[in-house]
Amino acid sequence: MIDPSELSRRRFMQLGLNVGAAAGASMLLPGLxxxxxxxxxxxxxxxxxxxxxxxxPITDEGWTWSHHQGLEAVKAAYPKAKYLEVESIPYSADATRTFRQFVSEGANILFSTSNYGDFFYDVANRAPDTAFLECDGRTLGDNLGWYYVAHWWPTFVVGVAAGALSKTGKLGYVASFPVPSVYSSTNAFLMGARTVNPNATLQAITINSWFDPQAATQAGTALIDNGCDFLFGIMDEAGYLQVAEQRGVWAAMWNTDIRRYGPNAYVSSIIVDFKQYYVEQVKARLEGKWAPAGTILKMGAGVDRDAWGAKVPADVAAKADAVRKDILDGKFNPFTGPIKDSTGAVRVKDGEAVDDAWLYNWDWSIEGVTGVGS
Known part of the structure; x- marks a missing residue:
């Protein structure tokens, strides 16, 4: 079995991207x-x-649930089509068998809602008449495309709120694997917080899973025990939010609005919405207009922050929303150098602004982040 973090690193090496755009509408990366x-x-x-x-599982109220809602939107748009859906596919040869089964049952378009690397590509190479799309992928083929969300923009905005709300300046993060989506998330979050508190730090605990409520609960408990008074993460469930509620600290989440699990602790969530994208891709496939591409859905069109939690002070929300507006208006790119890595070395030069393609492939931690990698 290949570790999913290794799969992501392989894909990162397969395609170096160098184009992007400011936050706004969904972005089709030119040249791909x-x-x-x-x-x-x-x-x-x-x-x-x-x-x-x-x-x-589609009941996770997180990542998979969000993609399932996209499937439901496609069903509403095209009720006469046949639909196949499998949950909890492991990162193993079982994934290849599942994708092959889809093809054998006549799939015309096949969405992998997470990155399965060679387990997915091997099937795509053998089924040239099927359209394959991989979420968080980085490889293009004659019938293979990929898509993702520019989550780093709303994450920076939530980080601004975290910097204002944290009394200790110690932020905690429950991480899945040391992959680009986690690096861009932890880094963006701390960068946002440091616009309010330049001395803020972030400690991450990596649990080697996207969905493990017990491990996320344990990680959240350990982070609070270490002095963190604001928790964030990239989990597909509410484990650490419930810990934050019990312990009286703040928390921000991912994927969906799950504030009911911690109404006093809840600050916001990075909300993802694939419904429009999925309907558009199926429409193109039916009309004979589908061709492989790499697409990043932008803040305001596929990803954004959730409505603020009931306990978030109005001035904190206003401060963070002012930053969000400036990003959407193209007036502010927070990912502008100098940006130093965890060793203190300058990796982005003073005045240099990086774009979505660069941020999508971020694979190192900034100064102040511990627990993910170098």
Whole structure:
């Protein structure tokens, strides 16, 4: 079995991206559509077989639930199509078997809602008439595209609120694996907090899972015991939010609004919404206009912050929202150098602004972050 962190690192090496845009509408990265491959031929709605493969359970109220809502939106738009859906696909040869089964059942378009690397690509290479799309992927093929969300922008905004709310300046983070999505999340969060408290730090605990309520609960408890008074993370469930509620500290979440598990602790969440994207991709496939591309959904169009928690002071919300507005208006790019890594070395020069493609592939921790990697 290949560790998912290794899969992500492999993909990171397979495609170096160097283009991007400021926050706003969804972004199609130019130069990533392979012009040698014509669009796949159209099919009728009645002929369509649409498959979704998930990393977790659709009841997680997190990442997989959000993708399932996208599937439900496609069903509403195209009720005559046939739908296939499998939850909790492991990172192993079982994934390849599941994706092959989708193809054998006639899938015309197949979405992998997490990154499965070679387990996915091997199937795509053998099924040229099927459109394959991998969430958090980095590889393009004649019939293979990828998509993701620019979560680092709303994460920076929530970080601004964290900097204002934390009394100790010690922020805690429950991490899954040392992969780019975690680096960009931890880094953006601390950078936002440091606009309010330049001395803020972030301690992460990596639990090697996207969905493990027991491990997330234990990590949240350990972080608070170490003095953290604001918890954040990239989990698909509410484990550490419940700990924050019990211990009287703040917490921000990922994927969906799950404030009911910690109404006093809840600050916000990084909300993802794939519904429009999925409907658009299926529409293109049916009309014979689908071609492989890499797409990053932007803040305000696929990802954003949730409504502020009931206990968040109005002045804190206003401060963070002013930053959000400036980002959306193109007036402010918080990811501008100098940016130092955890060793103190300057990795982004003074005045240099990095873009979404760069942020999508971030693979090192900034100064002040511990527990993820160098």
């Amino acid at each position: 559509v392979r012009p040698a491959r014509a669009a796949l031929p159209g099919i009728s709605e009645e002929e369509a077989v649409i498959a979704f493969g998930h990393v977790g």
